[in-house]
Amino acid sequence: MEVTAGVGGQEAMLFTAEMFDMYQRYASYKSWSFDILEYCPSEIGGLRHAAASIGGLYAYKHLKFEGGVHRVQRVPKTEKQGRIHTSTMTIAILPQPSEINLVIHPKDLRIETKRASGAGGQHVNTTDSAVRIVHIPTGVVSECQQERSQLKNKEKAMQVLRAKLYSMKLEEETTKRYNARKVQIGTRGRSEKIRTYNFPQDRVTDHRIGKSLHDIEGFLFGEEHLDEMIQSLSEFSDYESLLEIISEPSTELM
Structure with missing residues (x-):
């Protein structure tokens, strides 16, 4: 999982930090592992960008619906006039490939x-432990500086790089498969707004299925409310997949 602050300056970064914490709690709620690979905080406690490796039973099956642009509407703590601001952050969910289906030379x-x-104290200033890997053919870049060990950072950076390359490959295949019909769930790009968190109305709305839940604080806690939304998305995805199968012409009749 990669989270990145979008439009909205410091408010967007604060929202990004809240979202990252929400998914960390959700992983705990689902008894999944949550290993932070990259964490770039802002000056006032927000988050510019972060990446984590999440592992567990059906982790990708659930979290794949969270990829896209998330929008928050609220009055920032720094706003003296009481005006509502709109900010965004982006989530990318990358499936972790195995050695069998992706080879990197x-x-x-x-x-x-x-x-x-x-x-990080003195260690930060004296040790060349951060690792940056560039995949030359595609230009894809992966970095890691979370560990003190350069070897461990290299391993984690490779893990992220392989996930990014696999995601690119998967997206190409998905585009080819669904070029005749727009699929609403599971293949949305980073530029599409998928969910709005409206604090004045205490409402979370997922635009893909038109479902709204109230109690934003409960939702951001990352347990039952978030799980309910994801289950609804999963059910709608299954329904869409069934429609896709039904609408495909049968080769046996041709």
Whole structure:
């Protein structure tokens, strides 16, 4: 999972931090592992960008519906006039491939090391532990500086790189398969707004299925309310898949 602050400045970064915490709690609620790979905080406690590896039973099956643009509407703590601001953040869900279905050749990689930045005391300033990997053929970049060990950072950066490359491959195949019909669930890109968190109305609305839940604070806690929304998305996805099968011409009759 990758989360990135969108439009809205510091407010967007604060919202991104809340969302990342929500998914960390949701992973705990579902008894999944949640391993932070990258974490780039802002000055006032927000989050510019972060990545985590989530593992567990049906983790991708559930979380794939969370990918896209999430919008928040609320009065920021720094707003003195009481005006409602709209901010966004983006979530990307990348399935982790196995060695069998994705091969990366070492000659296609450029691996760089640098000193880690951010909080961390003396170690940050003296050790070249941060790792940046560039996949030359595609230009895809992956970085990790969470660990003190350069070797561990390299392993985690490779994990993220492989997930990104696999996601690109998967998206290409999905586009080819569904080029005749727009699929509403599971294949949406980063630019599409999927959900709105409206604080004045205490409402969370998923635009893909038109479902609204009240009690935003409960939703952001990342347990029953979020799980209910994801279950509704999953059921609608199954319904769409069934329609897709029914609408495809039968080769046996041709």
